[in-house]
Amino acid sequence: MKAAIVQAFDEPLVVGVDGSEPSLRAVDWAADEAALRGVPLRVVYASLWERYEGAALAQGLGKPSERVRAEDITEGAARRAQARHPDLKVSADVLPEEPEYALVREGRHAGALVLGTRGRSGITELLLGSVSLTVAAHAPCPVIVLRGSHDNQVTPAVRGRVVVGVGGHPEPSAAVRFAFEEARRRGVPLEVIRAWRCPAHETTDPPPPDFVRGCPQSAGDPARLHEEQAAETLETALRDAPEDVAVRRRTVEGHARKVLLDASHEADLLVVGARRREGHLGLQLGRVAHTALHHSACPVAVVPEPM
Known part of the structure; x- marks a missing residue:
């Protein structure tokens, strides 16, 4: 049981992005952490855009517009991480599914998941967000949520x-x-x-x-x-x-x-523990x-x- 929950330290680090400023700060932090561990960094964007995109948009653009946006976000985040650590192995992927489910599944083969929060100050900083909360509660690997003044660095x-x-x-x-x-x-x-x-x-x-x-x-x-x-x-x-x-x-x-x-x-x-009840x-x-x-x-x- 314990071996199934505690992940190996040489597995890739996964960071979830959505194009927001907090998620880009998470990319910086995750790139530092991956470089420190000596493991690859995987940048993931997950969204159910296919549920909301119309057929006309898809035919006119060749791809759903949200898919184009998602690819821009992940590619930009990957370039950002690569520029921060040129020797770091970085990959990016776009997943057409609910972020919570996609990230929890990604955690099965990750050394850790890194997520940002909604905001930095005032009441916004108090709102963790359903994605981060759900992933932290159910992922099979450690989940690092960037709160407070983390200065974008490890x-x-x-x-x-x-x-x-x-x-x-x-x-x-x-x-x-x-x-x-x-x-x-x-x-x-x-x-x-x-x-x-x-x-x-x-x-x-x-x-x-x-x-x-x-x-x-x-x-x-x-x-x-x-x-x-x-x-x-x-x-x-x-x-x-x-x-x-x-x-x-x-x-x-x-x-x-x-x-x-x-x-x-x-x-x-x-660092805090969370007991998983099978x-x-x-x-x-x-x-x-x-x-x-x-x-x-x-x-x-x-x-x-x-x-």
């Missing part, structure tokens, strides 16, 4: 770190392995974060004076116990950590969603991944994890 590092969140499953995860590889390629430290919380006690009585931030600080200091458990989970998740990547361990009290969003302001890439057809994103995709201050890599 290297040189702007903030100088990759951040990954460790969840409640203590075993080494696909997300942690992916994060190590990304940090190694960039030559930056990996910050590994385990968020923890002390459950509030169910009582109708007012909290005692020593009740701090939801956790009593007496009677054996349960808060410290929860923090120690978080540290143990962190160490277990890192038991196979490679020695050639500098690791910064952090246990932070608070909701994982908020803790990782705060960390994204100081990261070049935020046979489940619904949206397969947890609250942490869903929040990161909508609000992260840096690009987010959603890495599928087996249940």
Whole structure:
């Protein structure tokens, strides 16, 4: 199961384009990432234009007008990537199908998928878009969605770190392995974060004076116990950590969603896991991944994890 989900690192990188400025920024970022990995870059445009094009247009132009536009977009994006990295092997393809389905299928033979967002500022930046959300939820490979001020580049590092969140499953995860590889390629430290919380006690009585931030600080200091458990989970998740990547361990009290969003302001890439439930057809994103995709201050890599 795990081998079917975690993709090989020598497979091509795929970037989805639609001619918008965000997708062109994604091409720049994907070209850098592909060059860093030493793998080919595949530029894909997917649209069901045949459903909306009339026969007269198709006969008059020799091709449907949307097909002509799609080819212009992909060819332009491929030239852009090639100009950025002349030695990079770049291919482009136009697929007459729904973008969500086409990109998820492309992910079966990709090291990762790279997608842009709708906008850069204001309320537009908060709208992830149904394509990016659906692909991140269902693709069999890591999906990197470019959020925040990513400066159109992978290297040189702007903030100088990759951040990954460790969840409640203590075993080494696909997300942690992916994060190590990304940090190694960039030559930056990996910050590994385990968020923890002390459950509030169910009582109708007012909290005692020593009740701090939801956790009593007496009677054996349960808060410290929860923090120690978080540290143990962190160490277990890192038991196979490679020695050639500098690791910064952090246990932070608070909701994982908020803790990782705060960390994204100081990261070049935020890595989160998403557990895939076999046979489940619904949206397969947890609250942490869903929040990161909508609000992260840096690009987010959603890495599928087996249940």
